[in-house]
Amino acid sequence: xxTILVPIxxxxxxxxxxxxxxxxxxxxxxxxxxxxxxxxxxxxxxQRAARLNRLRALAERLRYHQLTRQKGRRINYHxxxxxxxxxxxxxxxxxxxxxxxxxxxxxLTDCAASTAAGAPFSLLPEQVSCPVxxxxxxxxxxxxxVAVSGDFAHFDVRRLAGLTDFGRTASAHFDLVQFxxxxxTGLTPLKxxxxxxxxxxxxxxxxxxxxxxxxxxxxxxxxxxxxxxxVLAKVDGCLLRRFFxxxxxxxxxxxxxxxxxxxxxxxxxxxxxCAQCNLRRAAQAHRLVQSAVLFTE
Numbered sequence: 001x002x003t004i005l006v007p008i009x010x011x012x013x014x015x016x017x018x019x020x021x022x023x024x025x026x027x028x029x030x031x032x033x034x035x036x037x038x039x040x041x042x043x044x045x046x047q048r049a050a051r052l053n054r055l056r057a058l059a060e061r062l063r064y065h066q067l068t069r070q071k072g073r074r075i076n077y078h079x080x081x082x083x084x085x086x087x088x089x090x091x092x093x094x095x096x097x098x099x100x101x102x103x104x105x106x107x108l109t110d111c112a113a114s115t116a117a118g119a120p121f122s123l124l125p126e127q128v129s130c131p132v133x134x135x136x137x138x139x140x141x142x143x144x145x146v147a148v149s150g151d152f153a154h155f156d157v158r159r160l161a162g163l164t165d166f167g168r169t170a171s172a173h174f175d176l177v178q179f180x181x182x183x184x185t186g187l188t189p190l191k192x193x194x195x196x197x198x199x200x201x202x203x204x205x206x207x208x209x210x211x212x213x214x215x216x217x218x219x220x221x222x223x224x225x226x227x228x229x230x231v232l233a234k235v236d237g238c239l240l241r242r243f244f245x246x247x248x249x250x251x252x253x254x255x256x257x258x259x260x261x262x263x264x265x266x267x268x269x270x271x272x273x274c275a276q277c278n279l280r281r282a283a284q285a286h287r288l289v290q291s292a293v294l295f296t297e
Contacts, residue, residue, distance in 0.1 A: 002030035002100040005093060007037065007086050008055060013105025015058070017135045019066055020259065021103040022075060023142050024133075026067075028165055031076040033097055034059055037086035048081065055079040091128050099130050106136040106256070107244070132262045134244070140259055142168035143228035148201070149177040149218050150233030150263075152193040159233070159263055160200040166229060166261065174204035175225060177218065179211035215243055215255070223254040231261045 006021045008014045018034070025032050034055045043051070056079060063072040080097075082089060094102065146167060148160065164170065176197050178190055187208060194206040211217050222230055232243070248256050 002028045003097050004028075004030045004032050005097060005099045005102045006032055006034050007102070007104055008034050008058065009036070010054075010058070011105065013107065013135075013137065015062070015105075016137060017103050017105040018058070018062055020133075020135045020140055022062060022066055024101070024103070024166070025075045026071055027142055027168070028100075029074065030100065031078065032059070033078045033080055033093075033099070035080045035082060035086065035093060037082040037084065037089075039081045039083055041083045043081070051081055052079050094128050094130050101131050101133060102128060103133045103135060106134050129264055131264060134260045134262065136256055136259065138257065141228070142166070143259075144168050144172045145175075145225060145227050146172055146229045146231060147175045147177055147218075147222050147225060147227040148197075148204070148231040148233060149179070149221075150197070150231075152176070152178055152197045152233070153189055155197075155233045155263075157193075157197040157200055157233075160197055163201060163231060163261075171203075174201045175207060175221075175227070176201065176204045177207045177209065177221060179209050179214060179217060182210045182212075215248075216253075219248075219253045219255040222258065227254075227258060229259050229261060230255055231263065233263045 004021050004025060006014070006018050008018070018032075021032055024030065036051060036055060039051060056077070059077045059079075063075065063077075066072075067075075078097075080093065082093070086093075090102070093099065144167065146163065148163065163174065164172065166172075176194055178194050180187060180190055190208055194208060198204045198206055207221075209217070209221070218230075221227075243255065243260070
């Protein structure tokens with residue numbers, strides 16, 4: 001039996017995450033721990049009981065509306081209150097509950113803001129030792145088509161072995177996607193890394209593709225393949241943050257419309273990566289100023 005942590009702040013995003021977690025709990029199978037943060041340390045016993053009852057009521061409401069009685073009874077729920085913000089103590093919860101997965105609603109945050117105090121923990125996969133699954137708004141079934149994009153030459157491919165459990169059925173199809181710079185010569189090491197990764201997902205199809213823009217190319221690939229779950233096995237912490245930047249809302253990017261599973265990484269944002277983000281923001285600010293000038297003229 002596995003354990004899924006679901007942070008709850010009683011927003012629509014958190015409720016959507018719990019709905020998806022319920023489906024995973026039946027598939028894996030797993031038990032679910034609902035966690036509410038920023039509760040404070042001075043709760044009276046009555047206030048604590050009221051908050052726990054609120055969590056319990058949410059779980060039971062979704063169990064009643066989403067699941068048949070037979071399936072609903074197969075999920076065990078637990079409830080936990082945290083005094084501080086979840087971002088500050090998420091790994092303590094993961095370790096304490098031996099959690100195998102964190103499932104959270106989609107939160108969009110600019111890369112520069114995502115390292116600030118109180119930043120959404122969903123953008124901090126390097127701080128937890130288990131995968132983090134980000135669920136966007138909308139109705140999502142468990143996938144039959146999964147894309148796994150990564151730097152397979154620098155990633156521990158043994159972490160891919162359990163991904164088959166995330167599919168709707170055991171026959172879910174996986175695409176392993178490795179992008180490379182068009183200026184790169186000698187693709188043999190990348191091909192070997194892809195083949196080594198496929199050994200852990202034997203039914204997977206491998207793709208070695210030239211890259212123009214790391215995020216847009218991946219999003220377009222997912223759209224062409226009708227991917228229902230995207231798995232990021234990357235070691236670039238800055239790239240992961242850029243993936244959930246609000247700028248992609250304006251283009252209705254495909255990767256913001258499907259659940260995204262972030263595999264653990266120990267890599268913090270790099271100085272070079274953050275410098276690129278700063279240049280992008282400066283360019284965007286300049287375009288806004290130019291647009292304002294033209295409008296006033």
